Amino acid sequence: MKALPFAEGDTNTVDIFTKIGGHEQVVFCNDESIGLRAIIAIHSTKLGPALGGCRMRPYSSTEEALEDVLRLSKGMTYKCAAADVDFGGGKAVIIGDPMKDKSPELFRAFGQFVDSLNGRFYTGTDMGTTPSDFVHAMKETNCIVGVDEAYGGSGDSSIPTAQGVIYGIQATNKVIWGTARLSGRSYAIQGLGKVGYKVAERLLEEGADLYVTDINEEAVTRLSEYAKSMGSMIKVVGSNEIFSQEADVFVPCALGGIINDDTIPELKCLAVAGSANNQLAEERHGQMLQAKGIVYAPDYIVNAGGLIQVADELYTPNKERVMQKTRAIYDSLLDIYRHAAEKGVTTVEAANQFCESRIEARVRRNSFFSHHKRPKWAVRS
Numbered sequence: 106m107k108a109l110p111f112a113e114g115d116t117n118t119v120d121i122f123t124k125i126g127g128h129e130q131v132v133f134c135n136d137e138s139i140g141l142r143a144i145i146a147i148h149s150t151k152l153g154p155a156l157g158g159c160r161m162r163p164y165s166s167t168e169e170a171l172e173d174v175l176r177l178s179k180g181m182t183y184k185c186a187a188a189d190v191d192f193g194g195g196k197a198v199i200i201g202d203p204m205k206d207k208s209p210e211l212f213r214a215f216g217q218f219v220d221s222l223n224g225r226f227y228t229g230t231d232m233g234t235t236p237s238d239f240v241h242a243m244k245e246t247n248c249i250v251g252v253d254e255a256y257g258g259s260g261d262s263s264i265p266t267a268q269g270v271i272y273g274i275q276a277t278n279k280v281i282w283g284t285a286r287l288s289g290r291s292y293a294i295q296g297l298g299k300v301g302y303k304v305a306e307r308l309l310e311e312g313a314d315l316y317v318t319d320i321n322e323e324a325v326t327r328l329s330e331y332a333k334s335m336g337s338m339i340k341v342v343g344s345n346e347i348f349s350q351e352a353d354v355f356v357p358c359a360l361g362g363i364i365n366d367d368t369i370p371e372l373k374c375l376a377v378a379g380s381a382n383n384q385l386a387e388e389r390h391g392q393m394l395q396a397k398g399i400v401y402a403p404d405y406i407v408n409a410g411g412l413i414q415v416a417d418e419l420y421t422p423n424k425e426r427v428m429q430k431t432r433a434i435y436d437s438l439l440d441i442y443r444h445a446a447e448k449g450v451t452t453v454e455a456a457n458q459f460c461e462s463r464i465e466a467r468v469r470r471n472s473f474f475s476h477h478k479r480p481k482w483a484v485r486s
């Protein structure tokens with residue numbers, strides 16, 4: 106039989122089904138007329154329709170984009186289970202430079218592909234995309250979440266995400282020092298985007314010392330001026346220097362895979378707690394952190410605030426309810442820390458076990474019902 110691209114046995118390629126592993130569906134979206142290249146990955150709809158943001162990045166290859174969307178969508182399955190929302194795991198990536206390649210037509214075309222999935226996938230913002238991008242996409246599909254209030258959405262989901270990160274840091278401080286206090290400690294923040302900037306502002310307001318880095322100089326300058334106006338300590342460091350700062354907590358709020366064989370030896374922190382998705386390059390890096398005595402707050406527990414908001418949106422937006430639900434991150438994380446200590450496993454293993462048993466229980470419950478394409482309580486049909 107003629108070898109297919111990614112065929113098994115071809116030394117340069119990988120069998121595509123081996124590559125996508127346990128994912129239910131992967132959709133390659135191609136609109137040459139406007140240069141849209143996107144991938145939608147649906148990892149699991151066991152808990153409900155897949156939900157996950159859409160990331161835009163100038164990936165260096167299709168393979169890199171595929172790798173990213175597969176990891177991110179699987180993470181969403183666990184995040185949905187942990188946050189106890191009736192959605193499954195999915196995610197999308199658009200291959201392109203968010204600074205140069207955005208256009209209303211690009212997002213409309215993307216919206217058409219989302220719509221073609223007929224309610225199996227809901228999406229909104231992630232790294233490189235903003236709520237206003239999806240105002241274009243929502244002209245083509247109802248399956249868009251997280252647009253501004255003026256368009257009927259719940260607005261910027263990075264607000265509850267940042268608040269969730271603060272709860273995550275407080276729970277982590279509680280485990281290390283016996284008090285959740287944020288002040289009097291130092292934090293090394295990687296990435297001052299939608300989430301990282303808000304976390305940094307809050308930590309400064311609490312009287313913390315900061316080490317920060319971002320490739321976006323404007324964000325760094327703006328935060329430095331804010332810190333100066335408050336008389337707070339802030340040190341700006343280079344992208345590669347952030348790992349080795351003598352800060353109490355490392356707060357990754359940019360890319361995934363930053364906890365790896367190269368960076369772990371450099372870390373001098375007591376804990377890692379931040380918003381970035383897929384912080385560990387591989388699960389074994391959780392064990393390496395533990396062996397080094399560094400407390401790791403599993404990313405998908407800490408960064409669930411945005412998901413909580415966009416999932417809650419289908420009941421119609423309500424900020425107070427979202428903030429109430431986001432507060433649960435503090436107790437969930439303390440439970441994970443307790444469970445990990447009792448069972449002698451890493452915090453990632455403890456979180457995964459918790460989510461897997463929750464999914465199993467819910468699958469039994471879901472099997473009682475017929476499968477609807479959309480949540481029964483969806484307000485947009």
Ligand SMILES: NC(=O)C1=CN([C@@H]2O[C@H](COP(=O)(O)OP(=O)(O)OC[C@H]3O[C@@H](n4cnc5c(N)ncnc54)[C@H](O)[C@@H]3O)[C@@H](O)[C@H]2O)C=CC1
Pocket residue numbers: 230231232233234262263264266295296297298299300301318319320321324344358359360361380381382408409411412
């Ligand atoms: N926005 C949200 O509500 C949620 C975000 N996350 C995750 O949190 C992370 C940050 O998300 P957003 O703040 O929304 O993205 P964003 O795109 O607004 O911000 C990312 C920031 O990281 C900076 N950056 C990129 N590469 C860098 C590098 N090598 N060194 C230092 N800085 C670098 C960018 O310049 C940008 O300022 C991502 O991993 C995202 O998937 C997770 C859950 C929800």
Ligand SMILES: O=C(O)CCC(=O)C(=O)O
Pocket residue numbers: 156157158159184229230231251262263382408409410411412415
């Ligand atoms: O935050 C959002 O808008 C959607 C949820 C998501 O994609 C995430 O949590 O990574």
